[in-house]
Amino acid sequence: MSAPATAAEVQTIAAARLLREARSVFIGVGRPSTAAILARRLYNPELVLIYESGTIGAKPRHVPLSIGDGELAETADAVVAVPEMFNYWIGPGRIDVAFLGAAQIDRRGNLNSTVIGPYEAPKTRLPGAGGAPEIAASCGEVVVVIPHGRRSFVERLDFRTTVGFGDAPDDRARLGFRGRGPTAVVTDLCLLEPDPETKELTLTELHPQVSVEAVREATGWELRVAAEVRRTAAPEAEELEALRGLSAR
């Protein structure tokens, strides 16, 4: 009998399950990458994995450390230059789903990956935007994979690097964005989805053994909870085994 699933493993598996129907997914580094590779392995062998290094249709057998590891280029259907990646592939909305991480998220799914503290004198200098702003604007939909806690789920971002729904439900249309924006936020506690009207992130699914109270406690704003909250199906043995196999090198 293998060890029970950790919260991080449940998060990764819950994110992977969202890719059952997708044709293509754009992947950031870290847990989003693990989830997408797992989805291709388990549920959707035709899933096209796209990394901002220019590798389209990569087929990694392990989770790469960087988005530009050699295995991604060697197994890709096409390898393109960075201007082509953003101008021909991401910008026109050719990619179904984007899997992104961030340091902070707010109730409208806006993301910060730039600074903690004031921009001119940051307390913590984070890596910065990378591809996220245009990826989130243009991919068909966005799934945010982020740890749940009061440091990451904040009332107000220190810096808005990437627009989720902006400040109002029609902001994306006003800004001319082509994609639908965040459709899910997957954390180590739960899954949140935007309210269809207000676009405010709403708790819709709890991971096994997590309470609504625990999610409220870990959220830096007054959390909206759906009338009926689903329960994430516990990871199957096959899912856990595949995930652990990917992570072990």
Added chain:
Amino acid sequence: MSAPKSLSEAIADLVRDGDTVALEGFTHLIPFAAGHELIRQRRRDLTLVRMTPDLLYDQMIGMGCARRLVFSYGGNPGVGSLHRFRDAIENGWPHPIEVEEHSHAGMANRFAAAASGLPFAVLRGYRGTDLMRHTRVATIECPFTGEELTAVPALDLDVAVVHAQEADRDGNVQLWGIPGVQKEAVLGARRSLVTVERLVDRLEPRPGGVIIPGWVLDAVAVAPSGAHPSYSLGITERDNDFYKAWDAIARDRDAFLAWMEEHVIAGGGDR
């Protein structure tokens, strides 16, 4: 392009204090050997341009080469922070640096505009973000449709330095694997240097191969393993263990300086 030069001679000829320099390579083919030569020759007040500063600019910033940094993602991919980059911005060590940051789409288009000889490039981007207020971009209206778009200024590069797998004896260069923005950097800069893993008699066509003709380059220098700890697809592998180990080395100022002294200052130079 004349005959291949030594790396130290090429750097001495092409890069001056105060220059705006792009050492490019997107995760792959990062020109570490050339950057280390810049450190050894003690270039100062450089404006360092790179989409992903990576360990190379972490080292150059920590060794005091940079006055200004232009970038779009300053992390150690898959590992965490670039501690020398953070220390310079958060604490001004070894001296304060100016920062101009963009998104990847913005930077890629700035390189493409430079290569095209145009003053700016246009994209759908930046809108609704705080980046708009903190960097050099402008909103423009499409003259045909009236759509509001974002303009990014072309990069103004004195020198581009890239690494490739091969050059022939006439200085024509071929690289393959992840091509990043290397071609755009070379064509967008006033001067350019390519370091290569090896010289060959003839460039053999490779799938996805990018050829840069020797006549648009100023210098080619041979630098075997010159991308380490990044890699040259088909010849060397990315040293992921080193990328992880760098976190501890760079976290501490003294450990960083000792490492640089041992491995770059004393241990480096022409082979």
